[in-house]
Amino acid sequence: MKAKVYITPKAGILDPQGLTIERSLPALGFEGVTNVRVGKYIELDLPDGDAAGEAVDKMCHKLLANPIIEDFEFELVPE
Amino acid sequence: MAAFSQTEVKPVRFGVVVFPGSNCDADSYDAVRSFTGADARYFWHKDTGLTGLDCVILPGGFSYGDYLRCGAIARFSPIMAAVKNFADEGGLVIGICNGFQILLEAGMLPGAMHQNEGLKFVCKLVNLRVENNETPFTTGYERGQVIKIPIAHREGNYFIDEAGLAEIEANGQVIVRYCDESGETTAEANPNGSLGNIAGVCNKERNVFGLMPHPERVCDEIVGGTGGRGVFESIISGVAAEAAGASIAAEAAGEMKDILGNIGNERPR
Numbered sequence: 001m002k003a004k005v006y007i008t009p010k011a012g013i014l015d016p017q018g019l020t021i022e023r024s025l026p027a028l029g030f031e032g033v034t035n036v037r038v039g040k041y042i043e044l045d046l047p048d049g050d051a052a053g054e055a056v057d058k059m060c061h062k063l064l065a066n067p068i069i070e071d072f073e074f075e076l077v078p079e
Numbered sequence: 080m081a082a083f084s085q086t087e088v089k090p091v092r093f094g095v096v097v098f099p100g101s102n103c104d105a106d107s108y109d110a111v112r113s114f115t116g117a118d119a120r121y122f123w124h125k126d127t128g129l130t131g132l133d134c135v136i137l138p139g140g141f142s143y144g145d146y147l148r149c150g151a152i153a154r155f156s157p158i159m160a161a162v163k164n165f166a167d168e169g170g171l172v173i174g175i176c177n178g179f180q181i182l183l184e185a186g187m188l189p190g191a192m193h194q195n196e197g198l199k200f201v202c203k204l205v206n207l208r209v210e211n212n213e214t215p216f217t218t219g220y221e222r223g224q225v226i227k228i229p230i231a232h233r234e235g236n237y238f239i240d241e242a243g244l245a246e247i248e249a250n251g252q253v254i255v256r257y258c259d260e261s262g263e264t265t266a267e268a269n270p271n272g273s274l275g276n277i278a279g280v281c282n283k284e285r286n287v288f289g290l291m292p293h294p295e296r297v298c299d300e301i302v303g304g305t306g307g308r309g310v311f312e313s314i315i316s317g318v319a320a321e322a323a324g325a326s327i328a329a330e331a332a333g334e335m336k337d338i339l340g341n342i343g344n345e346r347p348r
Binding site for chain 1: 114116147148151184192193194195196197198236238239272285
């Protein structure tokens with residue numbers, strides 16, 4: 001199955017990339033946009049099974065995300 | 080009485096770990112070897128042992144191309160298990176720039192790094208205030224002394240949560256802060272947005288130290304400054320003093336044993 005992992009800066013952590021994008025949007029006529037946060041999207045295939053969710057959760061904690069500064073969520077998509 | 084021992088003074092031995100993408104390994108190696116009484120050797124990231132060392136240096140660079148996050152992949156290199164063991168046994172470990180990031184990712188130091196507030200790679204000489212000179216890495220400086228050491232990074236924006244910050248401040252684990260010429264830790268003097276202007280921290284036990292600035296780049300006037308020499312001088316003099324203390328203690332113990340042995344022989348039965 002496929003895991004889709006979304007990693008974003010934790011709430012409250014300054015995201016300079018997000019801020020820069022936020023400040024650029026009014027120049028294009030998009031007013032009122034707030035809370036732009038830039039993160040990462042990781043896709044990976046792994047063996048089917050009940051343990052898949054637990055495995056991806058561990059991967060996120062140990063490597064894919066840094067829980068000190070990042071939040072993560074993921075979805076499992078059967079192929 | 081035994082003659083004063085003329086045992087040879089052993090050099091203080093540094094190990095410089097080389098990861099794929101390290102680029103300050105040679106600078107660190109050369110800097111260390113410029114000191115009298117110090118020697119260095121390289122360790123490849125695939126090595127699994129660190130024997131016969133007094134201090135390990137994790138040098139700056141872009142280990143594994145900074146993929147995923149700076150230091151995130153390097154922390155899983157085979158050598159890192161040995162570095163962790165070495166530190167757990169009280170060995171001195173210093174992580175410079177990318178080495179600092181690796182120590183943070185490995186959980187050997189508290190906190191995390193993210194992108195500089197200005198989103199730019201910043202490469203310049205900065206002023207640092209020495210906050211704590213009671214660590215093996217800073218005894219050569221005065222507390223509050225302002226030193227000039229260069230930085231060169233894009234991910235040096237130090238972050239730690241509120242509870243963590245309170246803890247490291249209370250424990251004296253903040254070792255150097257970005258400041259202006261007069262030692263004030265102003266927002267203008269903060270090159271990357273680091274919380275509390277923090278440029279370097281140590282662990283609770285004070286044998287693991289990480290800093291974003293590069294002391295190895297300023298160990299000789301010919302390269303523009305000597306602000307970094309104090310870091311290596313502190314390590315070298317500390318290790319040498321400990322070794323001298325140990326050898327004196329061993330000698331004293333030996334003499335004591337002789338004396339006690341003689342007393343034992345003279346004692347009437």
